[in-house]
């Protein structure tokens with residue numbers, strides 16, 4: 323049995339949220355640079371150059387790239403030979419989030435109750451998912467998930483007869499309805515199959531993939547490529563002020579499903595794409 | 603046509619009427635921040651017949667909830683939030699003389715009609731460019747609703763604050779025109 327101190331988890335969570343909110347991943351930056359080269363609309367190009375300047379200021383001055391420093395989403399892949407000692411797993415993560423948002427001058431965006439509202443003051447609690455993995459690995463993926471884009475996510479129970487075409491129509495329509503609200507250029511995460519809950523979760527998980535990386539199965543990869551082309555043909559472009567690059571990439575994940583079902587979840591992510599995986 | 607139109611905030615009527623959807627604008631002067639909880643509370647004050655923390659006449663509200671300022675900073679990161687969430691609150695604010703709003707994304711047809719009726723204007727700025735946008739904010743004072751934290755009202759002095767006219771006083775719509783032009 324491998325043991326991991328709860329304190330080490332807290333430290334990793336604190337450090338990671340403090341960093342990812344101002345330091346974007348090289349995959350995202352490369353995607354923005356490519357978009358800047360390829361965008362046809364002069365205004366769209368100008369927006370992308372502002373976003374690249376913004377990324378630079380974030381990196382150099384350690385300023386959050388976006389004022390919405392998000393809901394803290396934490397995904398733990400925990401080997402079955404690992405034991406957390408010196409405190410509870412959830413409490414360790416929760417504390418790391420609270421410390422990061424307080425010490426890092428990040429925005430406390432979480433309210434205590436969806437109806438009564440009222441800030442919790444330090445962005446806790448995070449949304450935590452844990453999966454059991456083989457061996458003694460311990461990996462934590464952390465995402466600061468903006469809500470302007472999260473709010474534009476949608477779910478539908480399609481019928482098997484609607485099939486691939488139904489999926490494409492639903493995804494493209496979701497992006498069209500979002501318009502400028504989720505801050506395009508976007509990363510579009512799609513979850514197909516499973517149940518109501520599973521489709522939404524794998525849509526979120528698809529966003530943990532490197533920006534622009536494709537699914538390993540050819541028919542899903544082709545679907546991702548076709549979706550990206552169709553989404554960009556909407557003509558919304560950066561900020562929906564007109565242009566060719568509405569999305570930087572589309573990621574699709576799938577899961578076996580019931581004979582009667584075709585669940586489709588679309589999780590919309592913005593260009594302030596703050597995600598990192600850390601192994602302890 | 604010059605690349606940017608320069609305007610002062612608060613705005614006079616002539617300035618508002620001259621603006622056209624799609625024009626790039628640099629705003630200098632004073633903006634007030636406000637987002638979801640801020641609007642809810644302002645509307646409650648209006649309904650109770652109580653005074654608002656600032657006179658809305660000719661003013662621009664910026665849909666903003668910034669990150670906390672670090673020591674030595676004027677303000678933290680300060681990009682726009684989604685405009686359409688404020689749609690249900692707009693009528694009483696226009697009735698009190700509000701002339702402009704700044705946020706990201708399209709608004710409802712109802713608000714576009716109100717903008718036309720009350721001869722107002724709605725600007726969009728770049729969602730997610732928050733560290734860059736903060737550079738054009740030169741002064742920031744919390745003036746009301748301190749308990750709302752990031753949703754308090756901040757009086758912001760801005761210089762060359764970059765925006766685009768999204769909806770003008772004649773009902774023109776940047777978003778609709780943009781999609782028609784680049785869609786395939």
Ligand code: SF4
Pocket residue numbers: 388389390391467468469470471472503504505592593594681682683729730731
């Ligand atoms: S959608 Fe993304 S870029 Fe836009 S305000 Fe929210 S977190 Fe920032």
